[in-house]
Amino acid sequence: MLLRKGLLIASFMALASVVQAADYEVKMLNVSEQGNMVFEPAVLEVAVGDTVTFIPQDRGHDSVFVYTPPGAATWHGKRGKKVSVTIDKEGVYLYKCAPHYYYGMFGVIYAGKLDNLEKAKTEANKHSAKFIANKERLVGYLKQVETVAQ
Numbered sequence: 162m163l164l165r166k167g168l169l170i171a172s173f174m175a176l177a178s179v180v181q182a183a184d185y186e187v188k189m190l191n192v193s194e195q196g197n198m199v200f201e202p203a204v205l206e207v208a209v210g211d212t213v214t215f216i217p218q219d220r221g222h223d224s225v226f227v228y229t230p231p232g233a234a235t236w237h238g239k240r241g242k243k244v245s246v247t248i249d250k251e252g253v254y255l256y257k258c259a260p261h262y263y264y265g266m267f268g269v270i271y272a273g274k275l276d277n278l279e280k281a282k283t284e285a286n287k288h289s290a291k292f293i294a295n296k297e298r299l300v301g302y303l304k305q306v307e308t309v310a311q
C-alpha cells in the first residue's frame with residue numbers, strides 16, 4: 162500500500178513538471194510601439210524547461226543567439242523562419258536579428274538565478290558600441306532585468 166502511494170506521488174510529480182513547462186512566442190517586428198526593428202516582447206522571463214519560439218513578421222528577420230549562460234542550448238534561426246529553443250540553464254541570454262544587428266535588434270531572455278548578468282552587461286556594451294541606431298536599447302533591456310532581479 163505504501164509502495165503504491167509512493168508511486169502515485171512520483172507520477173503526479175512527473176506530470177506536474179511536464180504541465181508546468183510553458184511555451185512563449187516572441188515576434189520579430191518591423192514596427193511596434195517600442196520602435197522599429199524590434200523583438201516583442203524584447204525582455205522575457207522564463208523558467209528552465211520553457212520553450213521560446215521566435216516568429217518573423219516578414220522574411221527580413223531571424224533570431225540568433227549571441228550570448229548564453231555557459232553550456233546552455235543555443236539557436237541559429239534562418240532568415241524569415243520560425244525557430245524555437247528550450248531554455249535549459251539558468252541565467253541571461255542575449256540574441257539578435259542578424260540582418261538588423263546595427264539597428265540594435267536584440268532581445269533578452271532570463272531564467273532563474275542570474276549568475277552571468279555582469280558578463281551579459283559587458284557583452285551588451287560591446288555590441289551596443291557598434292549599433293548605428295537604438296544604441297541605448299539593449300543596455301536598457303538589461304537594466305530592466307537587473308531591476309527585476311534585485
Ligand SMILES: [Cu+2]
Pocket residue numbers: 189198199221222223258259260261266
Ligand atoms: Cu530583423
